[in-house]
């Protein structure tokens with residue numbers, strides 16, 4: 308897989324992030340064989356939530372709650388984060404971790420397909436994380452873009468690399484080429500082109516973790 312940052316830069320970025328709390332450290336141990344967003348992206352997600360004074364957050368693909376836990380601390384006590392996850396056991400773990408941190412009362416746990424669940428939740432959302440099946444990103448974007456509050460942000464993880472997507476093909480396609488693509492690669496490409504060309508949003512690709520696309524609603 309393409310490395311998006313040189314090792315020294317990765318070390319620098321890691322060293323600049325404060326140690327997370329004990330629960331997050333336990334979640335990182337749990338996540339050694341699971342594709343969480345990772346510490347650097349997790350902390351950046353929380354920074355964004357603080358920066359936009361987030362009150363409501365929606366996640367597509369929550370796993371066992373690692374990214375949600377980072378977000379939860381930035382929410383006010385009456386704030387809400389909606390977690391969505393296919394896997395009921397992972398969602399139970401997320402509940403336990405958020406309870407351990409004292410954040411479970413800010414969380415709504417939804418078991419099922421995030422691209423269907425989103426239709427049952429009205430906006431506005433201040434922050435959205437898209438981190439589920441890569442071929443589902445374009446549909447997620449269409450479902451959520453109108454529900455993002457002006458001044459809110461949408462973050463897509465794996466904007467550059469992930470297990471079954473092709474970095475070179477993504478780069479070629481967003482530069483205007485027409486490469487062969489598997490469904491995951493195509494999902495990311497369609498997503499990146501949609502957010503880049505959406506006049507209501509301002510988007511940057513940031514080479515943190517596996518690459519994130521951050522889109523701000525004007």
Ligand SMILES: C[S@@+](CC[C@H](N)C(=O)[O-])C[C@H]1O[C@@H](n2cnc3c(N)ncnc32)[C@H](O)[C@@H]1O
Pocket residue numbers: 342343344345367368369370371372373374375391392393394397419420421422438439440443
């Ligand atoms: C990359 S992991 C999420 C990691 C999480 N955001 C974190 O950083 O801790 C992706 C998760 O999305 C779930 N998933 C994939 N497609 C989904 C869908 N359409 N609806 C709900 N969950 C989905 C998978 O089961 C997996 O647990």
